[in-house]
Amino acid sequence: MPSQELDLNHVHVSDPFLGQYQRLVRDVVIPYQWDALNDRVSDAEPSHAIENFRIAAGLENGEFYGMVFQDSDVAKWLEAVAWSLCQKPDRELERTADHVIELVEAAQCEDGYLNTYFTVKAPQDRWTNLAECHELYCAGHMIEAGVAWFQATGKRRLLNVVCRLADHIDGVFGPHENQLHGYPGHPEIELALMRLYEVTGNSRYMKLTQYFVEQRGSHPPHYYDEEYEKRGKTSYWNTYGPAWMVKDKAYSQAHEPLALQQSAIGHAVRFVYLLAGVAHLARLNNDEEKRQTCLRLWNNMVQRQLYITGGIGSQSSGEAFSSDYDLPNDTVYAESCASIGLMMFANRMLQMEGDSQYADVMERALYNTVLGGMALDGRHFFYVNPLEVHPKSIPFNHIYDHVKPIRQRWFGCACCPPNIARILTSIGHYIYTQRSNALYINLYVGNETLLDNGLKIAISGNYPWDENVSVHIRTEKPLHQTLALRMPEWCEKPRVQLNGETCEGLLQRGYLHIAREWQDDDRLEIVLPMPVRRVYGNPLLRHVAGKVAIQRGPLVYCLEQADNGTELHNLTLPPNSTFTLLEGKGIFAHKTLIQATGTRVISEEPQNQPLYRYDAAPEQQQEQKLTFIPWFSWANRGEGEMRIWVRE
């Protein structure tokens, strides 16, 4: 069993900024989601998720209701609660969760099977529709919850449940004749099984992961087609035609073996969940071919298909990638869950490679799309995260059917809110990476943690608003340890001092490695200058040609109608404009806004003018102060226009 020198589960977050999000998750999101899971939110679509477990457990009579993957909401809630308890114990909440765990245990079948949809609604259909029915996906989430609950509380009850579940699955699937040769339509169990392997040390879970990964996309005949024929061609989803999810194999990255795949394709969440599992497997199994697959697909994704916001999935149809350099800003999908999955994938790559490029993308996703997925009140969520909205046009043009100009309370398909909750509460896992050569500090999130050799590390500052970050060491005796500090890609000239002196270190793959015998009260002072930076798109990105985006630190900024008026497309930021930082007020308290002098095309009563005009004298422009807000905080003041990319 791999050792953990640092208990990432109990990194105590003290960050002024993300700490506030953790409080929001604790005080608002988790209770709200608990109400939602129990159908006590009056103006939201019913969830029925807890009820499904009660019915499956035989505690009540009734019908299953909800999505085929409804169970996963309960699992994600449990995981969020687990991580939240690590941050702040709450006996009542823990008791509530323990009751849920009892319920989950009660809903588990004798043979270890666990899924309320099939148990209640279609017990005879177990494992007959992997392509469409999310059975392994739900199992994956429950396994993650079991691992988290054990890591957070030390309690084994849910861990035992999910081990029985995983063992059951390991019996059902495999290469033997009496086993099914399938793999999940929606990957997730791969990364979950690798986590289970890490806490249990039971190698059958890693082998099962390997089986799922290597079996994926092998054909002919294709497993999805085989099971489709076998079950009499029934189909669960018809969004894009009968059995489309069976037929469109690239949608679930199952069109060919992963080893042959060249680019990020299909449903974005499936892609990053899958690759997170593959990267974890590649590292722990020393599998160079799978490592190369991860590198190749990662590179395609971040070099050709990634939004500046850390969003992925440029089209609504299939919530999917489209193709290289095709990144429209207004019809984009960029699901919140996809950026969460991207963080997971990035984190596994970081563990494997120790290269800051993975942390750079992880940070970009976190501080932009992931945070932006939740309203500042913790009660409203985006599923889709556009980089540009024109609310007046949304209701009338069907290319915008998926775009909401303001966050919604809860979704029929409620994957995003609990996913945001669990990633924010488990942020400790992303701050640090423990590798054999060093302890990597990836994110400058304020926190305190204790290495098992007795070294205490406290990171403080006011990231991502302030450029100064302190790392304070406490230790009873001098201890040797290499710390690797990430030098962010957005920062041109980072400076590091040790106890007031310039600190020499070795810059390797984007990390400043400082090897030293640490003394009590050692202090690293890191300065990450955060001038406002202009960002330009690659010349192959047609949707941002001639435009500029504003970034400070890891935060991407945007214009909103509330500050800048309507018709944001008429605003220009001249190349020579200088920027002023502005302390935000009200909902922007403790946030930094940016102002610059720009220009606006003006015209009198344009609605009374013709649509097109000839040979106009140069457009009438007038100076206008432009106010940029951090994009993650857009749409917190009602409906209005927003755009990130501004004409320069």
Place this chain on the structure above:
Amino acid sequence: MPSQELDLNHVHVSDPFLGQYQRLVRDVVIPYQWDALNDRVSDAEPSHAIENFRIAAGLENGEFYGMVFQDSDVAKWLEAVAWSLCQKPDRELERTADHVIELVEAAQCEDGYLNTYFTVKAPQDRWTNLAECHELYCAGHMIEAGVAWFQATGKRRLLNVVCRLADHIDGVFGPHENQLHGYPGHPEIELALMRLYEVTGNSRYMKLTQYFVEQRGSHPPHYYDEEYEKRGKTSYWNTYGPAWMVKDKAYSQAHEPLALQQSAIGHAVRFVYLLAGVAHLARLNNDEEKRQTCLRLWNNMVQRQLYITGGIGSQSSGEAFSSDYDLPNDTVYAESCASIGLMMFANRMLQMEGDSQYADVMERALYNTVLGGMALDGRHFFYVNPLEVHPKSIPFNHIYDHVKPIRQRWFGCACCPPNIARILTSIGHYIYTQRSNALYINLYVGNETLLDNGLKIAISGNYPWDENVSVHIRTEKPLHQTLALRMPEWCEKPRVQLNGETCEGLLQRGYLHIAREWQDDDRLEIVLPMPVRRVYGNPLLRHVAGKVAIQRGPLVYCLEQADNGTELHNLTLPPNSTFTLLEGKGIFAHKTLIQATGTRVISEEPQNQPLYRYDAAPEQQQEQKLTFIPWFSWANRGEGEMRIWVRE
């Protein structure tokens, strides 16, 4: 019966440019479409349209095949043949068409009913599904064909058929208790009945039009819902869900009475066909309320929802309008048929109002989208007419599912090709408008025509390429007549000379009215200076902000990859660049191309650079000669990028 002083049907087109299109229609399109209607085109989807008539006539056994509106292809072909015969007699073609007319007559039921889908496939379902089944639409097209055949050849056989059909319909529909109180789901019969009224003088056809128009959108209960309930909720179309065409009443402009409608809405072809009929009715019935409806809806359409190409319908879903100022260039629909319908609507407005704004739009639609709908070879057609394409992205992003980067041979729904054929062959109807006060010359298309008072008019020149247009008068005796010459909106300083002297006239509503006793050999020399003009969008058009389009005369120009390389978004046309005219070669022979010095963003191997870069020095630009081709002629050199709106 209104008198016609000018036989518009026999305006002899001698125009070098459009004349060539007419020849193409005659020599290629009509024969090709005849083959298609008879399923003799091997690489196209079968039509079965003639076969359906043979089966309906009892000449063959078999099943109906094709769209519910398959008959209309035959009707449109007949109409195109009629107009083509006016331009150039062709006894064999006339005989072929006469055989088709015999066949149509044979397929007509005893009671006058005529529709092969219902006669062959579902005789019991006649008139049970107006919302979805195009029965009145097909009747409308056949009525138009009957009128055209009579006007072109003087033969009454098809006219008699369609009068019986119209009489039958007039019996079925109306206000009486034993009549149906419905109206067409797809308007068309309104404009057809008004044409039938004009040639027959039978006022029941105008009254029936009035009934259909005034009945439209009246509720509750809504007629579509009533018939839907009555037939047991069966539905013919399921594209957007069961019975969507019944439910989405605005799709067919039936959500409320026309008198209450404020903006162009729904399926664009339906909208313009309907309004063409309403405008015709308003004029001949002196109906001021309907005139106001036409003015109001026209104004909304052209001032807020019209593409620079004369295209309408900004979204694929529903082939429909979206909302004011929402005109995306790449996901646009802009169906060829919609621009043809727009010409028809414009023509009726022109007849009613004598205002050049209608001719301006008509001309814009003709010389851009309508011509662009057909390849220069007459064998390939666009259904959808984008203003910008990036072919590499089309197959992978579903927002482009409807966009084809090159013209297709024939469509399963083959509405556009025969519609283009009939409008090009009947262009005489658009060149002139006979009004009580004057003969209006709308389009400077070369032609010769004879007024019934003996005045011969010959228009010559090389429009739209050359600025000089001559109008030559021949008459045996001096004759008084007012000619009204359109002064195009794109032309700043038109000049008109009469027999070498500056010609004074009265400029009224965009027409220069010249009242005079014309002498034999009088000559008007019109000079319409055609400098290359830069066109800018209204500040409310966000998709063209910061961009410029190039227009010369009525022609909108575009950049194509074949001349300018890939990544057209990296090209800029500086505000001070001057334009050079260039005589085209090869497929561009007799066409004027435009060149200007522009710049291109350059970068080495952009595919090896990151997606985003910070604080770049101003983009590296290099000079590049930009070559603009007339947009109607794009995509005649294989697949490639194209764009109309260029960064300035």
